[in-house]
Structure formats: structure tokens, C-alpha cells
Amino acid sequence: MYFTVVAVNVGIFVLLALSLNIIIGYAGQSAMGHAAFFGIGAYTSALMTSTMGISFWISLPVALIVTGIIGAVLGLISIRLKDDFLAITTIGINFVVVAIFQYSEIFGASLGMTVSKPLFFGVKMTAPMYLTLIFILIVLTCLFINKMNKSWFGLALASIRNDEMAASSLGIDVNKYKVLAFTLGTAIAGLTGAVYAHFMTFIYSSDFAFIVSISIISMVVVGGIGTIKGAIFGAVLLGVAPELFRFLADYRMIVYGGLLVLMMRFQPQGLLGDNSFIMRNISKIFANIKKQKGGGQNAGNA
Amino acid sequence: MQEMLRVEKLKMHFGGLKAIDGLDLVVHDKETLGIIGPNGAGKTTLFNCICGVYKPTDGKIFLKDEEVQGKEPFEMARKGVARTFQISKPLRDISILDNVVAALGINEYTGFGSILKKSHKKEIVDKALEIIERTGLKEFKDKKAREVSLGYLRRLEIARALAINPLLIMLDEPCAGLSNFAINEVIDLVMQLKSEGKTIVLIEHNLPISMKVCDRLAVLNFGQKIAEGTPKEIQANPQVIEAYLGEEDDDHVNA
Ligand SMILES: Nc1ncnc2c1ncn2[C@@H]1O[C@H](COP(=O)(O)OP(=O)(O)O)[C@@H](O)[C@H]1O
Ligand SMILES: [Mg+2]
Helix, strand or coil, X not given: CHHHHHHHHHHHHHHHHHHHHHHHHHCCCXXXXXXXXXXXXXXXXXXXXXXXXXXXXXXXXXXXHHHHHHHHHHHHHHCCCCHHHHHHHXXXXXXHHHHHHHHXXXXXXXXXXXXXXXXXXXXXXXXXXXXXXXXXXXXXXXXXXHHHXXXXXXXXXXXXXXXXXXXXXXXXXXXXXXXXXXHHHHHHHHHHHXXXXXXXXXXXXXXXXXXXXXXXXXXXXXXXXXXXXXXXXXXXXXXXXXXXCHHHHHCHHHHHHHHHHHHHHHCCCCCCCCCCHHXXXXXXXXXXXXXXXXXXXXXXXX | CCEXXXXXXXXXXXXXXXXXXXXXXXXXXXXXXXXXXXXCCCHHHHHHHHCCCCCCCEEEEEECXXXXXXXXHHHHHHCCEEECCCCCCCCCCCEHHHHHHHHHCCCCCCCHHHHCCECCCHHHHHHHHHHHHHCCCHHHCCCEHHHCCHHHHHHHHHHHHHXXXXXXXXXXXXXXXXXXXXXXXXXXXXXXXXXXXXXXXXXXXXXXXXXXXXXXXXXXXXXXXXXXXXXXXXXXXXXXXXXXXXXXXXXXXXX
């Protein structure tokens, strides 16, 4: 049971890291308020199921779409901003959104919101069922990102990440694609929020505070910006570590902050990023294995 | 002769600085027009106005018969205006091949729908390889753009420009900073494009190069056109000698 709960929490972080990675890793935009969209999805679905009595399964896609639309609008407003301005604006968005949750009566204001347990074919959802659901969502998200990366859409994001002026000289509508990347990333975060709210059965505004955004960024950066395996690895590593080393849990933010600084200084591409220390060595090992195999065959021929 | 591009009374002011100040210019179909002029004359600014990077302060720009001033850079690219950058702008963390493929996708960047369309289809990759071959980038095709030297980045700029299948190719000092050997290769490439009937505008600071490559030259100084004509006419123009060639002679004396 304990294992399952930890696994669901880690899975939620994996989804958040994968979705943030679309914005900061693939499109190269410094979005610092991802938890706001996680929260928008959570409160949207909670409102639907617990206040309006709508099915959890309907609230999932609605949370995805509503959060995506809000993400698109906020994206449109802030998209012409560059780097540090965009970073500061998105931090601001995070604080404003949390304040709205905290002060609005319909969101339970400072008391938070109790979320009713959803049913799956008449039975109350259990932790293993949530784990299965999260696992399916992770697989779908990975498949989607993989498809995106092999498409013109992915190439447009890669171009923008590298050089906006060059990208526009190749016919890419830079602002439009930035908003689309923002929409995709925030929509998936919203979907994740809907699952989170119902798994926790209680949500409170501080669940979606800026500090949570920092955690998600740390996961993406530590794992390796712009890769699926990096985002997953970072989320699992930073999600599990505080559980394994209980004493770490209290110092979570110091650890995350310290890791961020260290990674930026020594391994900005992340642990599993392109050309990182680990990946270089893994590819060396593979090259050696190949060589040995090849060498063996040659020896056999001789 | 048909007109490809017409610039009318173009002005581009940055605060009090008149980078372009009432410029008229015509580029004919299939010609190679050279733009020369000292540093800071407004040559790159002219390109940036034509390509939509800057919104002109005043004046008009026509591509064929369409008024295009103030359009966005991606729109100008889709209309068939290709440009290279004086300071190379490679997509650094993707391969040379992917850089060219990205340019071949010019008409594919439609929005969400483009998630469903695979970029590296065989016919696209083949086309990219063909362009890579003719721009002399074959041995670097799988290298990341950040790993190749300036000379090859210049060729990559030209390769990307060709890949958008343009009506008009605008080259901003493609030879600057290159070795003599690399310069000759770039010149050969431009001559080849010219012989294929491409319309080219070439900014080239080095006079012997622009004299050799261009059908006509326009001389810019302080954002204005001070002369225009065939290389021979320009060479004999006293105003040009004073503003530009004379200065060049001084350089030689100093050197
Ligand atoms: N974005 C800009 N803001 C302010 N001044 C600019 C800008 N772009 C160009 N200029 C100025 O316009 C003048 C012409 O520059 P440019 O077109 O780059 O000259 P060149 O003929 O050497 O290519 C220069 O004085 C330059 O400093
Ligand atoms: Mg210039």
C-alpha cells in the first residue's frame, strides 16, 4: 500500500516533468510556473465531480482542455517576452493562480477542497487502480511526445529553441508555435492535476505553490532537459529520494535547490541529457561491446 | 525585364539614426544584384526590412506585384524570399541534415496539424541530401551544427536558403571571415545558382568579388543609394571612388 502510494506520487511527478519538458526542453521557453496549471486542472476537475456531481472520467478530458485553453491564453499574453522576462511572468502567474484558489469561496478558499472518491464501474478507485491509470497516462504521453519529436511540429520547436530568427526565416511562425507548445504542456499538467486531486481526495492551494514548480523544474534539469528518459529519470530520482532517505524529506527544498545549482554549473545538459557524463560513458561501453564482438568475429575468420 | 523586387522610398530610422533614408531599388528577374557600401551603410538593415525582421518607418516594398512591407519574417520566407545571415544562425544542437530538413518543411508548419506529419520522410531526406551534396556539406551531414567551422556554417546558410525553394535569394556577406579557399568555393556556388537562373541579391564588402559575380551593383552610403550600374560603370563613377573606393585605397596604404 505504502509502495503504491509512493509510486502514484512519483508517477504524477513523471507526468509533470514530461509535460514541462515540452515547454522548456523542446521549445526552449523558460516557464517557471508549471504548478499553476497542475492546480488549474486539479481544481477544475474537483469542482466538476465534487460540486457539480459530474463523473471523474468526464472531468479528466475537461481538465485537460480547460487547462490547455487557460495555458494558451496566458501563453498568448506572455509569449513575446524573452527568457528572464518570461520566467518572471510565469512565476507571477503561479502566485496569482494560487491566490485565486486560496481566496475564492468556490475553491474552498483557505479551507481547501474535499474531493469525492471516483467510481470505476461502481467500485471506489483504489491506489492500484490509480497507479494503473497513471501508468497508462505516462505511456500515452511518451508515445505522443515521441510522435511529436518525429514530426514537423517537433522540428519547428527544435528550430525555435535554437534560434528564433533562423526559425522564422524557414517559414516557422515562432509565436504561434511557442503558444502551441505552452498549450500542450499546460494541458497535460492539467490532466495530471485532475488525477492528483482525486487520488489525494483533498486539495489545498499550497499543493500548487511556486515551490512545486521549482521541484518539477529540478526534475527536468537533473534528468536531462529535452529528452523523455531524462524527464522520467529526474522525476523518479527526486520523487523517490525523499521517501528512501526520510531525513531528506525535511530538507527537500535545500536538496533540490542545491542540485539545480550543481547541475547548472557542472552538467547543464542533465544526467541523461545529450552528451552528458553518463550518456558519454554509456555510449563508450556500447561502442566497446560492439568492438569486442566485431573483434571476436574477425579472430574467428582468421 | 520583369521585376522580382521593388523597394520604394524606403526609410528605416532607429531613433535619430537614419539607417535607410529614402532608398529606391529594383531587382530584376534572374539577375544578380550586388549591394556594396562601407560598414554601417545600411546594407543588412535593407535585408532586414525586406525580410520582415524590421518594420520600415516608411516606404513600400513589392515582391512581384504584391505589397509586402511590414509582413512577418515567416510570411516572407513562405512567399519565397530566402536570406542568409551575416552572423551565421545555425540550429546548433541539431545535425546539418536536420537543419536542411527543417528548411524543406517551409510549407508544413501549419500548427497542431503538423504533429501528425512525419518530418524525415524518405523523399524529404533525399532532397536534403541532394542540397547538402551540392553545397559541399556531405561529410558533415550527421554532425551537430555547433561542431562545424564558420566556413561550413556559411554553406549551411546557403543550403537552407536553397531548401526553401526561393524566388529570391538574399546573401549577406557570405564570404566574410573565410579563407581564400573557402571564399572561392562560396563564389563557385553563387555562380552556379546564377547560371541556373536564380534571382540573387548579394551584399559583398569585397569589391573584386562583387564585380566578378554581379550583373549590376548598387552602392549604399549613409542609408542612401549613391550609385547604381554595371560593375564597369560603378568602377568609373567618381562619387563611388570618393565614398568607397578611395577609402579602400587608404586601407591599402595603411596596410
Ligand atoms: N536594431 C537596430 N537598432 C539600432 N540601430 C541599428 C539597428 N540595426 C542597425 N542599426 C544601425 O544602422 C546602421 C546600419 O547598419 P547595418 O545595416 O548593419 O550596416 P551594414 O551596411 O554594415 O550592414 C548602423 O549604424 C547600425 O548601428
Ligand atoms: Mg551588414
